Amino acid sequence: MLPDFDFYLVAIPAVLLVGLSKGGMGEALSLMGVPILSMAVSPVQAAALLLPILIAMDVVSLWIWRKHGDKKTLTMLLPGAIAGIAIGWATSAYVPREALRLIIGLITVLFVLRYVYTVWRSRNGAPIAPKTQRAGPAALWGSFAGYGSFVAHAGGPPFQIYALPLKLDPREYTGTIVRFFAVLNAVKLIPYFALGQLDISNLKTSATLFPLAMVATACGAWIVRRMKPQVFYPFMYTMAFIAGSRLVWDSVAGLIAAR
Template structure:
């Protein structure tokens, strides 16, 4: 049976739409707002398992919209690191409990906001020259691990991609392809850990139309809405949800 609590859908539907908007229009930088919110009302493992089929669906929709516009060399660099990063995530998840995962998710959320604020305030300046591929591999490693634990692998990859000064659409297409592959690897890991279930898949079918609507809305917003407006909303949501998860995990 799918999740039947109406209160769950009051939280899940906006979270899934926001996830679609982020995936469809603004790269992978704020995808995990949805994960942080869902982890407030579900056990972290259940939230991870619930979102991965929707992420893969959104990836497919995005691949069509951005087909062939990515930089294949950069995708390969990120994946060289992301594969062992996902494997590390599987290992860590096996040895920690739900409260530790809540703290990890909350910490990633808060650190992401602090990094973006520092970047936009000029306290941290992007490198003037493109970072070497070795840094991209490390960014892929961090992204793969963080993505497995929290669906929040965007920041490390984004930091590397920023240094390459990519055109906006190339940046978006590159993240879409890279994280599509990462999400396939994550799905295999979640199945191995027993985080997937028939009940969650049926719940995904209920949420699927909202995911697709979010993708459509994100593609439109990509052309019309300044990034700064979207991310300001994301910052507020991440600080609230991340702080609550850290509190819940520690208490």
């Protein structure tokens, strides 16, 4: 049996925001999906409902950005990310979710503040050079992205911490993040099924939201394609700051409520 009208009043805005994010408009919008949907169902069910929708969005995003993406960045980040998912699966019953969200949020906020400081320095004659690909940081932030994506749906900020300083072309950056999370979401299906978080009822409900998800994803991609680098990167760092701040806020509120 499908949910009632009140459920869709909450689900539609949640899917719209996540779809715009999947189109390339930043993880801050995506992080709002589960909290909004949790107004109508439990957080666990909200995460389970969104995973098939995210995969449907991935299909649309992969088609839209099929000609773009940086293979080097993907090959650097994906091994650590898949290992992070495996660790998340093995430790999901033991690691406090709110503590992880707090750590990721604080690191992301500090990362953006460092960027703001670097921009300020550049205006006083110190140029900002693109970072090079580095195996150590890629393994670290890739594993954080995979782990955070599995246990707390918070994989975007760690990806941004590694990838934004590379200063890829905006379209190549977007194509890369689309491919990265398409792989992660597909891999996450296995442990989600194993943990019993996906069932026929949830899948049917998710399917009713697929058309909206696809339209929202295409709209997000349409906007990003028209952004110049001078606009794209400040926008992305702003989205990262909002995402990090949201993680900190939600985790602190969760830790206080649990006391």
